[in-house]
Amino acid sequence: MNLFQLKNALTTVGNDLHRVESEIAATAADPTIGIEKLRELKSQKADLKERFDLLKDQHDTLEKEQQEEIKAKMNQQGAKQVKGMASPDPKQRKVAAKAELYRATMRGREVSQEVKAALGGVKAVLADQESGGEKLLPTTMTTELLHEPFVKNPLRGHSTFTNEINLEVPKISFQLDDDDFVADTETAKELKSTGDVVKFGRHKFKVFAPISETILRGTDTNLVQTVDRALESGLAAKEKKVAFAAQPKTGEEHMSFYSVGLKEVKGASRLKAIKAAIADLHEDYRENAKVVMRYTDYMDIVEELANGNATLYNAQPEQILGKPAVFCDSAVDPIVGDLSYSHFNYDLPVTYERDKNVRTGIEDFVLTAYIDHQIKLKSAFRIAKVETTP
Structure with missing residues (x-):
């Protein structure tokens, strides 16, 4: 199933789960309905809950993968669009990479790996680093x-x-x-x-x-x-x-x-x-x-x-x-x-x-x-x- 199909399935199962939960509450409050009916509804709820959790795990995993792919493509496209990065002059490439780092930071964009590599990469990340490493200044x-x-x-x-x-x-x-x-x-x-x-x-x-x-x-x-x-x-x-x-x-x-x-x-x-x-x-x-x-x-x-x-x-x-x-x-x-x-x-x-x-x-x-x-x-x-x- 693709992401769109998973979203639809999640909505359907979620609606059924909500309906059964409401029915359980109503059945429990009505003493004229036999206990066997209530047990049957609880069994349906457990089945629907398990289905919902399985679908949600698949949905979240696929959504995360797609977001990472989109992010990587955007970073790659952003790096390709940096003027001067394709220059044969190493000094010009370095200036272009620095400029992209500054612009990306000021505009809230992630700095591409290509730009960081052009600036010598980053130093080792400390375990307690607040930024998590994504905001480390490149080594050079x-x-x-x-x-x-x-x-x-x-x-x-x-x-x-x-x-x-x-x-x-x-x-x-x-x-x-x-x-x-x-x-x-x-x-x-x-x-x-x-x-x-x-x-x-x-x-x-x-x-x-x-x-x-x-x-x-x-x-x-x-x-x-x-x-x-x-x-x-x-x-x-x-x-x-x-x-x-x-x-x-x-x-x-x-x-x-x-x-x-x-x-x-x-x-x-x-x-x-x-x-x-x-x-x-x-x-x-x-x-x-x-x-x-x-x-x-x-x-x-x-x-x-x-x-x-x-x-x-x-x-x-x-x-x-x-x-x-x-x-x-x-x-x-x-x-x-x-x-x-x-x-x-x-x-x-x-x-x-x-x-x-x-x-x-x-x-x-x-x-x-x-x-x-x-x-x-x-x-x-x-x-x-x-x-x-x-």
């Missing part, structure tokens, strides 16, 4: 968003970045059979008091990329650039915010250079404070140390040293400060140290969804991620502060 997109250096985040390319679930790492990269191999007594005390392993947590946050209908209907390139730029900027902003927060959120205190309890080194001027901080580091960290500071503070130092001599303005920061500089406007007080001990980790697969801003009517492409920033060794860093005169 996750890699690009989390691992490629972004100009807007100065710490990228200097700090360590990973994307691992339940990450635990040693605070130091090697050990010797001699327990006293750590030459820096400050580091030895820190390891003794806090342990030699860092465990990363999960701090959930969302990035919203507003997309107007004009952008959604525009070219693939413009759509992809708009969404990618928004997501990258959002991730970079979150990373900088947690790393340099003067008053971090509850539970995020350990992420900020300024609230984790780094040693402060003071000097009569900002330059002297920076040089004193560099000198105060143990040689194990001083070798690879960098100075994270605001560009305006650096220019004030150069201007003070130059005293009308334009030559210093062309000098490299390392020649002025003694160590390479990483400029970040969020670094109110310069951070001096080995940035490899600053470690950002994104836990769990990154997911995506859509959300409508009821105030503006513009819909957002929403990315959900879980971040943690650990300063693996506080002894690898110093904060350079200018002495305040009473």
Whole structure:
């Protein structure tokens, strides 16, 4: 039987079942009718109920199969209709696949397997993943968003970045059979008091990329650039915010250079404070140390040293400060140290969804991620502060 015939049969048997149930109620309420009649009706009801259940199982199974076939055909047709997916240029195919992912998400369509495959597939689905896996961001997109250096985040390319679930790492990269191999007594005390392993947590946050209908209907390139730029900027902003927060959120205190309890080194001027901080580091960290500071503070130092001599303005920061500089406007007080001990980790697969801003009517492409920033060794860093005169 086909689905139409099964629906008709279900209706017929269902009507008979309802009729018999009504007749049983009427018969039971009439004491003049013999009990044998009631037993006969109950037997008919059991027979009809069994027939109805069998037909319903067949109907539901066939209906589900047909729905899956229709869904697969729609996805296949949707993938074929994606402009650029047939291009011989792999970059063009990737842009087209990204654009289709964004459009499908914003319009409530399922993303085809062909599009996901073009973007590298998706990572393994966790058993407790709320989305069930259908909203996982494709692997190559996750890699690009989390691992490629972004100009807007100065710490990228200097700090360590990973994307691992339940990450635990040693605070130091090697050990010797001699327990006293750590030459820096400050580091030895820190390891003794806090342990030699860092465990990363999960701090959930969302990035919203507003997309107007004009952008959604525009070219693939413009759509992809708009969404990618928004997501990258959002991730970079979150990373900088947690790393340099003067008053971090509850539970995020350990992420900020300024609230984790780094040693402060003071000097009569900002330059002297920076040089004193560099000198105060143990040689194990001083070798690879960098100075994270605001560009305006650096220019004030150069201007003070130059005293009308334009030559210093062309000098490299390392020649002025003694160590390479990483400029970040969020670094109110310069951070001096080995940035490899600053470690950002994104836990769990990154997911995506859509959300409508009821105030503006513009819909957002929403990315959900879980971040943690650990300063693996506080002894690898110093904060350079200018002495305040009473």
